Amino acid sequence: MKRNSESKRRKREAKTPYYTNKATLAVYLVLRGLVIFSLVRAALRGNFESVFLCGLTLGLLILPSILTRKLEIELPTTLEIIILLFIFAAEILGEINSFYIRVPNWDTMLHTLNGFLCAAVGFALVDMLNRSDRFSFRLSPVYLAIVAFCFSMTVGVLWEFFEYAGDVFLGFDMQKDTVVHAIRTVELDPARSNKVHAVKDIADVILVHGDGTQTALGLGGYLDVGLHDTMKDLIVNFMGAAVFSIIGFFYVKEKGKGRFAARFIPRVLRGTDKEEK
Secondary structure, three states, X not given: OHHHHHHHHHHHHHOOOOOOOHHHHHHHHHHHHHHHXXXXXXXXXXXXXXXXXXXXXXXXXXXXXXXXXXXOEEOOHHHHHHXXXXXXXXXXXXXXXXXXXXXXXXXXXXXXXXXXXXXXXXXXXXXXXXXXOOOOOOOXXXXXXXXXXXXXXXXXXXXXHHHHHHHHHHOOOOOOOEEXXXXXXXXXXXXXOOOOEEEOOOOOOEEEOOOOOEEEOOOOOEEEOOHHHHHHHHHHHHHHHHHHHHHHHHHHHOOOOOHHHHOOOOEEOOOHXXXXX
């Protein structure tokens, strides 16, 4: 009788995309309310780009709940809440409220977290295959950690490709520029002998327009176009992915023991869990 009631509860939960954990549901409802408020405010101001971002965010906030049911996995409450906060921080705070510009290292923080989360997703995908009855092989903890790390880094690289394409073809500024005070380049070598020429202590840059007029930018240095931002993003993505891969390695090696690691490791529903569904 108890099993039948549990099975009915799971089927009832599967019909709705909402989160069932009380803490996760509370965070989701608060964030959804804030997004709807931002959407209405943007609509009243005629900012339709922000309206689109708000609509996209509403879809992204419910996506983890839908995917966990479709893929038959369970996200720990801690990881689920981190994902929801990440989506809100990236789209609403970062894009609409300009936190990427106003808050120092906001982009760095999100890219570090992105590396961590993507490693969790990669780990879950491989773990699903590793536990599946349709496959006879069993992967070692080291291999699982390496695959999770590589998955996260691949996603990070593809995102940088996307940012570069947006800047080049659509005229965006997704790869934020960096003010530097020294450059080293072979382009300033008059002999074209591939020798590096260093220009140090750059205080400002002057633009010379086609009509001969000049404009001092007043940046306090030279404006690097995207390179430093891209490499910084990949480095912190590397760090986030490495941290999760280490956590995942010990989690598998200890056969699922340890409360701390379990807060971040997606669990594959199998056996009786799938039957009840």
